[in-house]
Amino acid sequence: MLGNIHQAFLGIWHHKLRSFLTMLGIIIGIAAIITIVSTIKGTNDQIKENLIGSGNNVVVVSLHQGDYQMDLSEGQNLADVSVITEETRQRLEELDGVVAVALFRQRQWNAQVYYRGTEYNGYTYGIDEHYFPVYGYHLCYGRDFQPEDRDENRKVAVLDAQAVSSIFPGENAVGKTLEIKGEPFTVIGVVERSSKFRPVIESMQDYYMYADDSSGSVFLTEQGWEIAFGYDEPQNAAVKAESTDAMTTAGKSVADHLSAKQIRNSKENNLSYKSEDLLQQAEQLQTMSDSTNKLLIWIAAISLLVGGIGVMNIMLVSVSERTHEIGLKKALGAKRRRILGQFLTEASVLTSLGGLLGILGGIGLAKLLSKAMDTPTAISVPAIIVAAAFSIMIGLIFGLLPATKAARMNPIDALRRD
Amino acid sequence: MILKMDNICKSYFRGKNEVPVLHDICLSVEKGDYLAIMGPSGSGKTTLMNILGCLDKPSSGVYRLEGENVAAKKDNALAELRNKYIGFVFQSFYLMPSMSALDNVALPLMYAGVPKKERLERAREALRGVGLAERMKFLPNQLSGGQCQRVAIARAMAGRPALLLADEPTGALDTASGEQIMDLFDEINARGSTIIMITHEPAIAARAKTVCHIRDGRLSVPGEEVR
Ligand SMILES: Nc1ncnc2c1ncn2[C@@H]1O[C@H](COP(=O)(O)OP(=O)(O)OP(=O)(O)O)[C@@H](O)[C@H]1O
Ligand SMILES: [Mg+2]
Numbered sequence: 123m124l125g126n127i128h129q130a131f132l133g134i135w136h137h138k139l140r141s142f143l144t145m146l147g148i149i150i151g152i153a154a155i156i157t158i159v160s161t162i163k164g165t166n167d168q169i170k171e172n173l174i175g176s177g178n179n180v181v182v183v184s185l186h187q188g189d190y191q192m193d194l195s196e197g198q199n200l201a202d203v204s205v206i207t208e209e210t211r212q213r214l215e216e217l218d219g220v221v222a223v224a225l226f227r228q229r230q231w232n233a234q235v236y237y238r239g240t241e242y243n244g245y246t247y248g249i250d251e252h253y254f255p256v257y258g259y260h261l262c263y264g265r266d267f268q269p270e271d272r273d274e275n276r277k278v279a280v281l282d283a284q285a286v287s288s289i290f291p292g293e294n295a296v297g298k299t300l301e302i303k304g305e306p307f308t309v310i311g312v313v314e315r316s317s318k319f320r321p322v323i324e325s326m327q328d329y330y331m332y333a334d335d336s337s338g339s340v341f342l343t344e345q346g347w348e349i350a351f352g353y354d355e356p357q358n359a360a361v362k363a364e365s366t367d368a369m370t371t372a373g374k375s376v377a378d379h380l381s382a383k384q385i386r387n388s389k390e391n392n393l394s395y396k397s398e399d400l401l402q403q404a405e406q407l408q409t410m411s412d413s414t415n416k417l418l419i420w421i422a423a424i425s426l427l428v429g430g431i432g433v434m435n436i437m438l439v440s441v442s443e444r445t446h447e448i449g450l451k452k453a454l455g456a457k458r459r460r461i462l463g464q465f466l467t468e469a470s471v472l473t474s475l476g477g478l479l480g481i482l483g484g485i486g487l488a489k490l491l492s493k494a495m496d497t498p499t500a501i502s503v504p505a506i507i508v509a510a511a512f513s514i515m516i517g518l519i520f521g522l523l524p525a526t527k528a529a530r531m532n533p534i535d536a537l538r539r540d
Numbered sequence: 541m542i543l544k545m546d547n548i549c550k551s552y553f554r555g556k557n558e559v560p561v562l563h564d565i566c567l568s569v570e571k572g573d574y575l576a577i578m579g580p581s582g583s584g585k586t587t588l589m590n591i592l593g594c595l596d597k598p599s600s601g602v603y604r605l606e607g608e609n610v611a612a613k614k615d616n617a618l619a620e621l622r623n624k625y626i627g628f629v630f631q632s633f634y635l636m637p638s639m640s641a642l643d644n645v646a647l648p649l650m651y652a653g654v655p656k657k658e659r660l661e662r663a664r665e666a667l668r669g670v671g672l673a674e675r676m677k678f679l680p681n682q683l684s685g686g687q688c689q690r691v692a693i694a695r696a697m698a699g700r701p702a703l704l705l706a707d708e709p710t711g712a713l714d715t716a717s718g719e720q721i722m723d724l725f726d727e728i729n730a731r732g733s734t735i736i737m738i739t740h741e742p743a744i745a746a747r748a749k750t751v752c753h754i755r756d757g758r759l760s761v762p763g764e765e766v767r
Contacts, residue, residue, distance in 0.1 A: 132638065450634045453595060454695075455623025455651040457616045530615075534595045537634070 126464050130471035133440070141472060144436040147429020148476030148516060149483060152509050154422035156484025157491065159505040164488075164498035178258045179221075179366050181373035183380060184358040186396040194227075194355060202386045203356045203393065210383060211252075214359065217375045219368035224252035224360040227347055235340060236301040237289050244285050244338040246302070248347025256362045257315060264296040264311030267343050271310075275345045279307040283314050285338030300340070303350040307342065356384075361397070373397025426512070429476070430520040437469050437524035441531075448528050449536025458529040465528050469521025470514045477513025481506055542702050542734050543592070544568045548601035550587055550757075561587045562757045565601070571702070574729045575736045576748035577759075584757040585738045586707055592736060593626050593705045594618045606702060623651050627696025629706040633688040635680040635695075641667060642676040645695045652699055666694040670724060686717025693724055697733070704728060706737040710744055722747050 134141040185192040185203065206225055214223045226249040233246040247253070251267065254260075262283065271278050279300055286295045300307045342350065359380065363372035380395040381388060388394055441448070448461055485501055492499040550562040561584045569575060579585050590596035591603065594610050595618075603610045606625055613621060622628075635644045642663050649659035667676050670690040680688055689709060696704055706725070710718035722744060729735050729749075737748060745751045752761045 446634065447636065450636070451647070451651075452619060453593070453622060453628055453634075454648040455619050457619045457651070460651070532596075534590050537595075537630070 123463070123467070126467040127471060129464065130468040133468055134472060134475065140436065141475075144432050145429075145472060145476030145479065147425060147432045148473050148513055149429075149480040151422050151426035151429050152477045152480025152513055153483035153487055154425060155419065156481055156501075156505060156509055157487045158418045158422065159502050160484070160488035160499040161491065161497065163502045163505075164492065164500040167500050168498045178256070179363045179369055180257055181361050181363060181369045181397050182358055183361055183373055183377045183395050183397045185356045186394055188392050191396075192356070192393070194229075200356060200391075200393070202388075202391055204384050204386075205354050206357050206359070206380065206384060210380075211250075211359075214361070214376050214379060217372065217379065219364045219372035220361055220376060221364055222252060222256050222362040223376065224256040224362075225250045225344075225357040226253050226360060227344075227351070227355050227357055229351070233340075234301075234303045237298070240289075242285070242289050242300075242340065244288065244340065246340045246342065248342045248344050248351070250344055253341075253360060254313065256360050259313040259315055262312045262314050264309070266311055266313075267341075272343050272345050275349065276343075277305055277307045277346055277349060278310045278343070279346070280311045280313055280341040281309055282339045282341075283312060285340050286312055288338055302340075302342070305350050307346065307350075313341070359395075370397075426516060430473075430516045433469055433473055433517065434520040434523060436472075437465060437521050438527070440468070441465065441524045441528045444528075445531065445536040448531050449533045449538075452531065452533040453537060461531075462525045462529040465525035466518055466521045469525065470517030473517030473520075474510065474514045477510055477516075480513070481509055484509075542569050542571050542573075543603070543605045545592075546602045548591060548598045548603060550584075550591060550596075550599050560757060562591075562598075565757075565759045567752075567759060567761060569703075569734060569736065571734055572729070572732055573734050573736075574725075574749040576745035576751045577736065577738045577754055578740070578742070578745050578751060579754035581740075583754045585754055588754065588759070589705060589707050589736075589738055592703075593628060594621050619651075623648055623699065625702045627693075627699065627701040627704045629689070629692050629696050629704065629709045631708040631711040633680070633685075633692045633712070635688055635691060637680050640677050640679060641672060641683065641691045641694075644680070644691055645698050648695060648699050662698055663694070666698040667691070669697070670694045684717070685713050686720055689713060689717070689721055690724065693721070693728075697728060702734060704733055704735045706735065708738055708740065710739070710741070718744065 185194075185200075211223050211225060214220060226247050228248075229246045230244075233242075235242040235246055251269075251272070254266070259282070264280075267278065267280060270276070279302075281289070281295055289295070289300070290298060295309045295312060298309045300309060347355075359376055361372055361376045363369040374397055377395040377397045384395070385391070385393050451461060488499040488501065491497065545565050545567040548562060548565040548567075549560065551558045551560040553559070565588065577585055577588065587596070591598050594605065594613075597611055601611075605621065608621065610618070610621065635641075636647065639647070642660065645663035645666050646659045649662060654662070664673075664676060667673060670693055672687060672690055672694065675683060675687060678687075680691070683691065689712075693709075704725075709725075710721055713721065725735055725737070726747065735748070737744075739745050750762060752759055754760075
């Protein structure tokens, strides 16, 4: 076996150019597959990361009417929905799979945030002290909310980096005053999330909904929120789950608990708390991006098929070139299996060498592509293993016919031919 | 008795025409015999040699080699038979061009399943036997024709076969190297091996113990003409 492999390498080296040209189909096919799979995986990882928030495992539970999230932009306080107390929040944290719960209120439209007469169009949040830790925000500069800010109802705001760049481009935001619903709020600090948000599949609107955070966030304390937007508005809960897999169940149990405890006459109002199932949405997005790449995989598979036929062709040539050798070996007592093994080994060494070059080329191409087009790629180890196994298999499959032909050769015919 | 042929016939088909090449060949060879087969070109010498060497099967008749019925064997079994009982020497040597003399000689031993160390040792011994102790690592294209043929003889004898079959072993060599080869054959025969050799040249045939003639596919063995 080892001798066969050695012989195969010698043979391939002897016909360098021919072997390389033969391998080309395999190289291109495997490289294409590795590149595509790496890009798919990179994109998927990015989608998941963007949607789920890079290991933060936070799922949002919010008030829904029917299947739709309740629109609270007019500042209604709903008589049938009571405000979630600290005691309830602590109870929620004890639920299965839940690590921490933060409460917040939120506006995207109609927040009426102005700086020097220009309106700001991002999100505005009223948050409790658990919100930043739950989402993994950390302070960039200035200062975080202090207990005194809450106790003394100070009108202060913390911005994230995007909000800073959209409201105060090129300026230091700390110390500036924002006008929110006619009330002046002083910016005291700037925060940032550890994971970067970057849209990948720009054609998908769904994706935008979650990934388009470009206009940023302005954060107020709960107390500040009440000054600007009014009291007793229903809260949302940001639930940090134990693990990514626990997100769905953790979100659901918090939602069920809140629906049962906080809402009166939920039937008539058709009100309930629901958790957005990000994991499920991420999977849906992934299957969508997968299917767009299925076509490419097919093209790569056809290239492999063509490559395999090329290998078969060159192996047939090799067999007829070596009729003497085969005839002699058979005359000296080589059995069919041995001849078969020799040519199968040669074919699969040829294709696995092609596969190896293809894998290296594919990794290189994926890296290059991610540099040039600024798309993420993730090298998939299983894909590499499958590609390697596949290229050996192509050699075995397409080498079988030539090898069988060689093994069945009649020694006298083989010896006679000059 | 090493081998016995009874009424061996061989014909080839050219399209639908049956072309008979060998007719009713009867031949018995005892251990230690040294046979030369002579005949004009196209008379069927190589065809007979192929059948004797279990490379080809007769169309009819019975051929027994060391008691085994050759006609009944399949491809793989024939390979085993050749490996075990027969050493071949061809007119144009047929060495593996990419292998050293030593590896060429060791090749049939590999097919016989001899472990590597032993097979190299036996190959070295066989090469020493043909006077090529100094040239074991040489490739065939670094050797002269006579040396190549001696490597081929070493390869044929390394497996200690009962029968050495040679098809015009001196055909591609000058007289001097041909003489050396014939001396080797004498030596091999003197050590008890059986040899069947095909040749055109009467001077070469004269070195054998028995000379048979083949003409139009009919073999005449001296002393048996009467039959
Ligand atoms: N495979 C074959 N198919 C058809 N005819 C064949 C085949 N092999 C040999 N023959 C014929 O059989 C006859 C004998 O051939 P063979 O090779 O045995 O002759 P030879 O005595 O060895 O001749 P030479 O001395 O030239 O080597 C020839 O007429 C040849 O054409
Ligand atoms: Mg001949």
